[in-house]
Amino acid sequence: MLLTALLVALTIGLSAKDKKASTEQLANLHFTVVKDDNGKPVRNASIILHSVEKDGTQAKGGYQLKTNADGEIEDQGVPFGKIRIQVIAHGFQTFGQDYEINQPAMDIDIRLKRPAEQFSIYDNNASGAKKEDGSPQQGTPVEQTPKN
Numbered sequence: 001m002l003l004t005a006l007l008v009a010l011t012i013g014l015s016a017k018d019k020k021a022s023t024e025q026l027a028n029l030h031f032t033v034v035k036d037d038n039g040k041p042v043r044n045a046s047i048i049l050h051s052v053e054k055d056g057t058q059a060k061g062g063y064q065l066k067t068n069a070d071g072e073i074e075d076q077g078v079p080f081g082k083i084r085i086q087v088i089a090h091g092f093q094t095f096g097q098d099y100e101i102n103q104p105a106m107d108i109d110i111r112l113k114r115p116a117e118q119f120s121i122y123d124n125n126a127s128g129a130k131k132e133d134g135s136p137q138q139g140t141p142v143e144q145t146p147k148n
Contacts, residue, residue, distance in 0.1 A: 025080040027101045029108060033071045033087060036111040041071025045089035045112070049075070052082040052098055087112065 033045040050062035065073045080101050085108070087095040092112035099108065 025104070026077045027080060027103060028105045029075045029078050029101070030106070031065070031067065031073050031075070031108050031110065033067050033089070033110045033112060035092075036113045039111075041067070041069070042089050042092065042112055043067055043069045043071060045071065045087055045092075047073060048086040048088070049078070050084040050086075051079075052084050058084055085110075091115075 031047055033042045033047070034040060035042060045067040047065040047067065048062060049065070051059035053059055065075060067073050078101055082098055082100055084096065084098050087110050089112055091114070093115055095110055095112055099106075
C-alpha cells in the first residue's frame with residue numbers, strides 16, 4: 001500500500017513537470033556573423049548567450065557557440081524571452097545586444113566592425129600648443145561655476 005502511494009505521488013510529480021516543460025515555448029535560432037565592411041563570413045566567432053531577467057539584469061549561467069567556416073551556427077531549443085547576445089572574434093570590435101525571442105524560428109544577422117582608431121585627449125588640444133619639452137599640452141583648466 002505504501003509503495004503504491006509512493007509510485008502514484010512520483011507519477012503525478014513527473015507528469016506535472018512534463019506539462020510545465022511542454023508549455024514552455026522554444027525557438028530555433030540561426031546566427032550569421034559577417035564582416036561589416038565586405039559582408040564576408042567570420043569563422044570561429046564566439047557567440048555567448050545569456051538569459052535576461054525581467055528587471056534587465058543578466059541571469060547567471062549562459063553558454064557559448066562558435067560559427068563555422070560560413071560564419072553560421074544554429075541553436076535549437078532556446079526558451080522564449082529576452083536574451084543577451086555577445087559576439088567576440090579576433091580582429092573585430094565586440095558586439096553586444098539584447099534580443100526578444102518570440103517566434104519558433106529566428107534568423108539573427110550580426111555585422112562585426114573592425115576596431116576603430118582610439119583617440120586620446122593627450123595627443124593634441126584645440127590650439128595644438130606644446131609644452132617647452134616638446135610634449136603635447138596636457139589639457140586646459142576648466143573654469144567652474146560656483147554652486148548656490
